[in-house]
Amino acid sequence: MIRFLILVGYTTLMMFLQVSGRLNQYINVHYRYLAILSMVLSFVLAIVQLILWNKEVDQKPHEHHHHDEHDHGLNKPYQRGIAYLLLVLPLIVGFLFPTVSLDTSIVEAKGFNFPLSKESVGDPDVETQYLKPDTSIYFDKTDYDKQMKQALTRYIKDDHVTVTEENYLEVMELIYNYPSEFIGKTISYKGFAFNSTKKEQSDVFVFRFGIIHCVADSGVFGLLTHMPESQTFKNNDWVELTGTIHSGYYAPFKRDIPVVDVTKVKQVEEPKNQYVYRSF
Numbered sequence: 001m002i003r004f005l006i007l008v009g010y011t012t013l014m015m016f017l018q019v020s021g022r023l024n025q026y027i028n029v030h031y032r033y034l035a036i037l038s039m040v041l042s043f044v045l046a047i048v049q050l051i052l053w054n055k056e057v058d059q060k061p062h063e064h065h066h067h068d069e070h071d072h073g074l075n076k077p078y079q080r081g082i083a084y085l086l087l088v089l090p091l092i093v094g095f096l097f098p099t100v101s102l103d104t105s106i107v108e109a110k111g112f113n114f115p116l117s118k119e120s121v122g123d124p125d126v127e128t129q130y131l132k133p134d135t136s137i138y139f140d141k142t143d144y145d146k147q148m149k150q151a152l153t154r155y156i157k158d159d160h161v162t163v164t165e166e167n168y169l170e171v172m173e174l175i176y177n178y179p180s181e182f183i184g185k186t187i188s189y190k191g192f193a194f195n196s197t198k199k200e201q202s203d204v205f206v207f208r209f210g211i212i213h214c215v216a217d218s219g220v221f222g223l224l225t226h227m228p229e230s231q232t233f234k235n236n237d238w239v240e241l242t243g244t245i246h247s248g249y250y251a252p253f254k255r256d257i258p259v260v261d262v263t264k265v266k267q268v269e270e271p272k273n274q275y276v277y278r279s280f
Contacts, residue, residue: 002084004050006087007043007049008043010039011042015039129218130220131172131176131205131221132172133172133219135212148178152174152178155171155182156181159184159185160187161182161185161245163187163188168189168208168276169210169212169277171189172221172223176257176258179256179257179258182245182258183247184246186242187245187260188241189206189222189241190208190238190239190241191207191238191239192206192207192235192236192237192238194220203224203225204226205223205224206222207220207222208220208221208276209276210275211276211278213278223259224259224260225243225260226261226262227262231265233267236270238269239265241262242262242264243261243265244261245258245259245260246259247259
């Protein structure tokens with residue numbers, strides 16, 4: 001019976017994450033079908049457990065002997081207890097703990113390096129990413145270069161690069177991979193302001209939180225901006241900006257990085273979903 005309840009719990013949790021929109025804070029929305037699949041499987045397994053439990057109840061009165069011989073596995077009550085506790089744990093976490101909406105305090109707490117930071121979240125092979133979304137770790141080099149070059153042709157034709165929620169991560173990756181191709185182009189995008197003060201150099205970055213596959217390879221992605229002098233924004237202010245891309249030497253990283261000279265900027269409402277996702 002406990003197994004039935006746990007499985008129903010999983011089904012409910014998946015439904016709850018779907019309906020409340022919180023699933024998006026764990027995985028790339030393009031993988032939502034996997035969650036739906038696991039929800040259906042949990043439900044089917046729950047029904048199976050219920051049927052088995054009913055059978056057991058029916059058989060109980062007829063069982064007198066041979067009981068000990070067939071009882072394998074987790075036969076001591078405390079072993080069973082531990083197994084159930086482990087199964088229930090994700091449910092408790094899923095329902096009771098709020099998913100934290102990210103804000104710039106995370107960027108500040110971690111500080112950011114380029115292109116990857118040293119500390120990783122979860123998976124030791126995948127490091128938290130900053131500024132540049134890097135999908136090269138998922139492909140061999142020739143495939144990656146081919147994909148990037150192909151994607152580049154979509155944006156090179158126009159002088160104005162329009163960034164949407166769908167292509168945000170792709171465009172950012174291209175700009176960092178092929179900065180010379182984008183210099184002189186105009187870009188428009190939306191993100192939140194982050195005021196970085198490193199070594200007397202005060203800069204405003206405009207970022208978005210992005211998820212490539214799941215939380216393990218999520219990060220903050222965006223560009224350094226030079227805002228018009230009259231404009232100042234506080235951390236976490238959402239802005240929509242238009243400006244020209246050029247390359248500038250950024251002392252804290254000891255290297256040139258793409259910079260946007262902002263010509264037009266206005267404060268906007270923060271979007272319902274702050275995350276952007278990589279589509280492959």
